[in-house]
Amino acid sequence: MLKILGYPDRYSVAPGETITFMVSLEEGDAFDAQLVRVICGDCNPDGPGLKFRPVEAAANGRHSAARQTIDAGSYMNVAAAPPLLPGVFTFFAMIWPTLPERGEQTIAAQWDPVAGQGFRIALIDGRLALTIAAAGQTERCIVSATALKRQWYAIGCCVDSVAKRATLSQEPLRRYPFVNDAGSASAALKRPAAASPSGFMLAGSPLAAGGVGLHFDGKIDSPCLLSGAHDLKVFETLRTGAGPTREAIIGHWDFSRSVETTRVEDIGPRGLHGALVNLPSRAMKGWNWTGEIHDWRQKPEHYGAIHFHHDDLYDAGWKPSVACAIPHNLASGPYALHIRSGPSDEEATREDYIPFFVRPPRDSAKRSAGPKVAFLAPTCAYMAYANHAEHITAREAERTIGRLLQFGHADLYMYDHPELGGSLYDSHADGSGVAISSRLRPVLNFSSRYHSWLGGHGSALWQYNADTHLFDWLDHQGIDYDVVTDEDLHADGYELIKDYRVILTGTHPEYHSTAMWDAMNQWLGNGGRLMYLGANGWYWRVAFHQELPGVIEVRRAEDGIRTWATEPGEYHHGFTGEFGGLWRRIGRPPNLICGLGFIAQGFDVSSYYRRGPDADDPRAAFIFEDVPDEIIGDFGLIGGGAAGLELDCITRDLGSPANILRLASSENHSALVMLV
Numbered sequence: 060m061l062k063i064l065g066y067p068d069r070y071s072v073a074p075g076e077t078i079t080f081m082v083s084l085e086e087g088d089a090f091d092a093q094l095v096r097v098i099c100g101d102c103n104p105d106g107p108g109l110k111f112r113p114v115e116a117a118a119n120g121r122h123s124a125a126r127q128t129i130d131a132g133s134y135m136n137v138a139a140a141p142p143l144l145p146g147v148f149t150f151f152a153m154i155w156p157t158l159p160e161r162g163e164q165t166i167a168a169q170w171d172p173v174a175g176q177g178f179r180i181a182l183i184d185g186r187l188a189l190t191i192a193a194a195g196q197t198e199r200c201i202v203s204a205t206a207l208k209r210q211w212y213a214i215g216c217c218v219d220s221v222a223k224r225a226t227l228s229q230e231p232l233r234r235y236p237f238v239n240d241a242g243s244a245s246a247a248l249k250r251p252a253a254a255s256p257s258g259f260m261l262a263g264s265p266l267a268a269g270g271v272g273l274h275f276d277g278k279i280d281s282p283c284l285l286s287g288a289h290d291l292k293v294f295e296t297l298r299t300g301a302g303p304t305r306e307a308i309i310g311h312w313d314f315s316r317s318v319e320t321t322r323v324e325d326i327g328p329r330g331l332h333g334a335l336v337n338l339p340s341r342a343m344k345g346w347n348w349t350g351e352i353h354d355w356r357q358k359p360e361h362y363g364a365i366h367f368h369h370d371d372l373y374d375a376g377w378k379p380s381v382a383c384a385i386p387h388n389l390a391s392g393p394y395a396l397h398i399r400s401g402p403s404d405e406e407a408t409r410e411d412y413i414p415f416f417v418r419p420p421r422d423s424a425k426r427s428a429g430p431k432v433a434f435l436a437p438t439c440a441y442m443a444y445a446n447h448a449e450h451i452t453a454r455e456a457e458r459t460i461g462r463l464l465q466f467g468h469a470d471l472y473m474y475d476h477p478e479l480g481g482s483l484y485d486s487h488a489d490g491s492g493v494a495i496s497s498r499l500r501p502v503l504n505f506s507s508r509y510h511s512w513l514g515g516h517g518s519a520l521w522q523y524n525a526d527t528h529l530f531d532w533l534d535h536q537g538i539d540y541d542v543v544t545d546e547d548l549h550a551d552g553y554e555l556i557k558d559y560r561v562i563l564t565g566t567h568p569e570y571h572s573t574a575m576w577d578a579m580n581q582w583l584g585n586g587g588r589l590m591y592l593g594a595n596g597w598y599w600r601v602a603f604h605q606e607l608p609g610v611i612e613v614r615r616a617e618d619g620i621r622t623w624a625t626e627p628g629e630y631h632h633g634f635t636g637e638f639g640g641l642w643r644r645i646g647r648p649p650n651l652i653c654g655l656g657f658i659a660q661g662f663d664v665s666s667y668y669r670r671g672p673d674a675d676d677p678r679a680a681f682i683f684e685d686v687p688d689e690i691i692g693d694f695g696l697i698g699g700g701a702a703g704l705e706l707d708c709i710t711r712d713l714g715s716p717a718n719i720l721r722l723a724s725s726e727n728h729s730a731l732v733m734l735v
Contacts, residue, residue: 061468143259
């Protein structure tokens with residue numbers, strides 16, 4: 060069990076700025092911090108070894124901390140909604156449950172958990188139910204019919220405090236013979252309704268211990284609150300644009316508006332706009348989607364649904380533990396805050412390295428006077444693989460790699476703490492793919508010393524720790540370099556990189572936004588020299604949120620290596636509206652940027668390269684100086700070879716340049732290396 064973990068408020072910070080770290084302790088009340096420059100983060104005893112260089116900083120020393128928790132689960136909050144009880148009101152919505160069997164799930168609520176007052180409309184083991192309470196005494200009305208998974212239902216709930224009666228209705232959009240999933244219920248209220256609190260929630264309910272729980276898994280479309288008692292026929296007229304007078308509308312929320320934001324618009328007369336918490340998925344097909352349009356921007360009325368999950372997470376929301384002012388003269392590069400607590404005999408569980416990068420100065424004049432070499436830190440890929448759940452998909456992964464997995468402390472901790480949130484390769488508990496990933500949370504596989512299953516023998520040769528081998532090589536060669544992160548490039552564009560003569564990629568630069576692609580393409584067109592030091596680069600298109608920092612979205616559309624597939628009709632990003640999926644699918648294959656494109660993958664053992672005929676070309680003489688070997692890279696830390704995991708190839712039809720040189724090719728891969 061890990062005893063200490065944390066995360067920074069950003070992955071990139073400029074000299075003279077301050078970066079803040081959030082730390083949680085399972086035991087004790089203090090930790091020691093030391094700023095270090097990361098030279099190598101691979102703890103494999105057969106490799107270069109862990110290498111860190113201490114850095115003088117005011118943040119070094121002892122700091123107090125405590126255990127911090129994460130309140131996962133997405134919901135909508137309307138803080139300005141007036142109390143609905145005592146009174147007469149009706150709630151309508153279209154719902155598409157995805158885990159109806161998962162206990163009690165709030166659809167709508169106005170609830171004070173401390174006083175035990177208010178109401179909660181929910182699914183309880185798949186059955187529509189109303190819970191109403193006064194002074195801790197609860198009454199319940201429940202429909203006998205059970206809702207089916209992934210089916211649309213029109214639901215209604217009317218509470219009449221004057222007549223002391225509650226009614227519920229559930230009507231499926233599609234009926235199946237011999238399936239009884241429609242129903243209604245009515246119950247007399249034995250106690251007078253007490254005043255409910257102000258504020259109104261969808262897909263979650265406040266908890267007495269703090270935070271929000273009892274989350275709904277599934278889509279909600281067209282929710283509305285009306286004064287007075289109404290039946291489902293009124294809701295049908297509302298959905299088609301007619302309905303009761305506007306004076307009867309308390310709130311009518313249109314999820315097809317302001318899709319790129321966390322704002323939910325109330326189109327009723329009171330303007331009770333809501334806010335979304337923990338980024339549920341937007342631009343989702345609604346109850347009335349017909350398939351005629353696949354871009355939600357062209358027909359937003361068909362995309363009026365939001366998909367909520369009880370395991371959504373954007374910001375862990377931890378309190379700051381230590382702030383670190385970056386010295387004005389600190390060189391750009393990879394850094395980490397080394398945090399430790401408790402006795403050293405359990406060092407692996409009582410210490411962590413929280414990585415971040417010091418970027419070049421924001422002042423362009425200072426930047427142009429600096430190094431002419433930059434490392435492009437693939438922070439989009441770090442976020443995409445954040446807390447990748449090998450511990451959950453063990454059987455599938457073991458079939459892929461042809462051997463048993465080796466779990467470390469971090470993997471076991473993730474298994475016990477799903478509230479940390481998953482990667483873009485994982486699925487939510489309801490089976491839908493995780494399409495949104497944030498860095499504002501502990502990311503246990505983005506850290507020095509993380510033991511990746513891919514490396515075997517306790518090594519960590521995937522993503523960040525593989526990239527630290529490049530840091531070690533640059534340091535050993537005495538090459539002065541800056542670090543630019545994906546997020547920096549997305550925000551600042553070509554102007555950030557225009558003065559660099561050489562840019563090195565990481566080992567797996569897989570995810571890129573449009574702004575990043577355009578900036579790199581412009582830099583290359585102006586004579587930039589790209590050292591592409593990985594594979595499977597420039598593969599997936601991602602979108603950054605236009606309001607919130609540190610979060611990306613991917614829609615895994617139609618093609619590519621996918622652990623899950625986006626639903627048809629939902630291929631366009633909710634963050635930007637851009638068509639998602641592979642860059643190749645929109646006419647920008649990776650070959651246009653780096654000359655090569657993804658062709659095969661396999662995770663059992665790695666092989667070697669055989670020298671090719673173009674190795675003797677005079678243009679390659681500087682590369683092969685003092686390297687006469689026919690076989691290259693028949694050694695290494697993963698299965699004994701330099702070529703493995705993911706492989707690229709030359710494809711001229713996809714943009715590999717006519718003057719490209721094939722210096723060497725890998726061969727003799729195992730049967731578990733498969734074409735993509």
